[in-house]
Amino acid sequence: MLKISKKNLSFESATVSAGIDHNDQYGSHTPPIYQTSTYVFDNVEAGAKAFAHEEGGASHVYSRLGNPTVERLENAVAKLESFGMKDSDIYTGMAFGSGMAAITTGIISLARNGHVIAQDALYGCTSQFLKEEAPSMGISTSFVDTSDTFLVEMELKQHPDTTLIYLESIANPTMSISDIRAIAKLARDHNALLMVDNTFATPYHIQPLDLGADVVAHSSTKYLSGHGTLIGGALVAKKALFDEMNTWIFRKNLGGIAGPMDAWLTLNGIKTLSLRMKQHQEGAMKVARFLENNPLVEQVYYPGLESHPQHDLASSIMNRGYGGMISFELKGGYEAGVHLMNHVKLCTLAVSLGCVDSLIQHPASMTHSIVDEEIKQKAGITEGLVRLSVGIEDPEDIISDLQHALQ
Structure with missing residues (x-):
């Protein structure tokens, strides 16, 4: 059989293979659905190792923390958003029960009592969260037309406490487009992070990480699943960034992880993306x-x-x-x-x-x-x-x- 390195695959082929792992113990062609809330330990010592994340401990303890089917989806989305990048292996995904769970968890963990510069044209719930709920968490927001990079630069000068710039790769619903590469540089120069909602474009059309963004968000309800059968969301960033900002812990405690059935349906949708x-x-x-x-x-x-x-x-x-x-x-x-x-x-x-x-x-x-x-x-x-x-x-x-x- 001809062996082809996955690093040499086209994006089209990568969408088909991204969620496939034929190492299943029963040889299942498609990923199995691990429809379980909890996991069994051989003994107390094994359980203690698992909760302490010690070597040799079980990889899963409770599905609000992680699930094998959900992890397949997380790996697939990370592979597509970092496709073709030299350091693609350092990126990881996080799957959520909705796009808003992904967006709000991302903003809360990344903004950290700082200021957010947000695109003026945003999905309605994102705009409402930043305007009405985020202030009670110590997060202030100014809304600007991010398609004008000069305005973003001026806003950064007015708000030196900016910790996060938030925009959509294609704005909902005005369809305006921002220069992600230029704004990413501005964010780095001012010690801020750039988070981009890539729902409209998908990695098929735009890869914000390759343009310099730090975090990519998705409502996987939309194009990634593609058939209107589920609600879901995702974040992709360098694993080190998620670790530094404790994004994993925020997801664990806010409880926003995706369910295994929705993750499985999204994996099927990605194959035809x-x-x-x-x-x-x-x-x-x-x-x-x-x-x-x-x-x-x-x-x-x-x-x-x-x-x-x-x-x-x-x-x-x-x-x-x-x-x-x-x-x-x-x-x-x-x-x-x-x-x-x-x-x-x-x-x-x-x-x-x-x-x-x-x-x-x-x-x-x-x-x-x-x-x-x-x-x-x-x-x-x-x-x-x-x-x-x-x-x-x-x-x-x-x-x-x-x-x-x-x-």
């Missing part, structure tokens, strides 16, 4: 061009369009296309948006994204209704903005559905 992302982005480009040429559409926000404010930057940091997410502003504002969403047939009116079917929603009244009004206006989340997660259907069918609903 490359295939799905290729179809998502090819369809999204066609749909975006249709919308851009439609007289009822005021503005389209898609990184692959030359009209996108950061198109050149996107082209320089995005691999294999521009993703499957589109936002667009309708002429007629809120009423036009309501009319569109109430008349689509193929596209599904639902929050979330990254499913194999196309999902459409109205951020101002749905996902971002909880965001502070001042932040929302500053970020450009208007009443007439529509967010579309382009599925893997035939793009001509999606276009036909939108065309009918717009009219």
Whole structure:
């Protein structure tokens, strides 16, 4: 049999093999689900060694601390986010029961009673957490347009106590893109960390760690699982950083670890990530061009369009296309948006994204209704903005559905 080093695999092949380990004692082809809450010790001495993490002790003691199926997922996500990097072996993953569990645990452990500079356009719950809950934990936040690196630099000068910069690789829902490489350098120069939510792009399109970010977050509910069947999240960083910041202990005590069934489903989803992302982005480009040429559409926000404010930057940091997410502003504002969403047939009116079917929603009244009004206006989340997660259907069918609903 021809033996190929995993270091020489393409990213596409790596997505298939990332969660595979054929060393299972029964020779199982797919990873088994360790659906257990606790683990058995041979004797008291063995249990003591396990809890003390001593050599020769059992590797698992309780599934809130760790689980073999969950660890498979953690290894798989870490391999993909650090794919092709020379020091990929020093990165590790942490799986969570939701994207927000990953994000909040990451922020709490990394910010450490300091200041956070956050992107103004963020997922609604992330924005709400930083604005309303984080202050009670000693964490202050200023929201800026991180697509303008100069503003980030000025904010760092105004807040020398900044410990964390937080942004999304592609902003939800405005689709703005920040120069991760430049901001990572600014963070290092000011002794701060950079955390990037890579949910929209996935490592198929952007690898923030390779651009200098310290931590990557995911809502694995979305593209990583891909089928809308679970809730999950993940963090990836250098193991030494997680150890230094006690992120493992925060997850243990906050209780946010992923369950084995959700981890197993996500592992199955990752196997087809490359295939799905290729179809998502090819369809999204066609749909975006249709919308851009439609007289009822005021503005389209898609990184692959030359009209996108950061198109050149996107082209320089995005691999294999521009993703499957589109936002667009309708002429007629809120009423036009309501009319569109109430008349689509193929596209599904639902929050979330990254499913194999196309999902459409109205951020101002749905996902971002909880965001502070001042932040929302500053970020450009208007009443007439529509967010579309382009599925893997035939793009001509999606276009036909939108065309009918717009009219």
